[in-house]
Amino acid sequence: MSFANYNSQHFTEEEFARIQDALNTLKQVCEKYLVNLSADERQKYGRVNEQNKLLVNKVYDYHKHQAELQAPEVNWEEFDKDYISRQRLESITNLLERISIGLYNAKIMHDHDNYQAALTDYAYASYKAGTLDPNFEKKYKDLKQFFTKGKTKNTNKES
Template sequence: MKNNDLIQVVFTEEELTATNTHLDALLTLANKNAPGLTPEQRSEYGAINETNKLLVNKAKIIMLENPKYTPGFVSPEEFEKDFAAREQIETMIRKLDQIRLKLNDTKILLDNDNYMDAMAYYRSVRYFANEHDQEAMPLYNELKQFFPNHNSQKEEAK
């Protein structure tokens, strides 16, 4: 018998508890330190592109070397704090992106496993319903609704 499983994942209760505890802690930290922008604010402030990041990096160096040109309304200390926090957040985002990618890839494989097994089950129920198995017929009628573009003889043959 062919096994369609591309991946097997089983989380222990301890792993789920630890993962959710860590995620909750990260969310609490983000809620404490990061504002929630409206879509309009995101559009208004945007994100600086790579060229502008280079400008910020170069201005930081030059500002430290030539403080007499720093306008009075720009606080070099606040600039430095913002700069450091931005770099720390970029590192966090890269790690979160790696986690998100791994979880999405795993979910894709699990979704595929579930879909293939569901299709095999559907084909089995369809076979028994076509053989006039009275118990299989209502099951088939429940499942065939997910194939509205196929007539009963030409159901999903995937």
């Protein structure tokens, strides 16, 4: 039984340490900006859908290009700061999401490689247990618990 190593890209210790350092730095810089919303608060404040974002963008455009038409009751300095922060946060979260998805997909491939190797090792232990080698008999019995009757051993589902 053979398997393919679908992902042969592996982080070095140095790369992993650099990533951990960068993530810790990112966390420290972002700490004061992080907000925990309750489910009710998320429902209450999360109503700015794509259509409403278009409204905000159009109001911002009028504010920047035809200031004489803006409402005096709005704190436009704060509006500008919120608008810029929103753009920056969206840019950061989009980048983090792309990185997260790519890393998660790489993890899936490594999970698959590990699972296929584990199946190969289990098959070998099963073969060797048949030779009455007590060490392999123990290993085979120990691994056998992960296989239930009626299911095939070689499934491609994520482990």
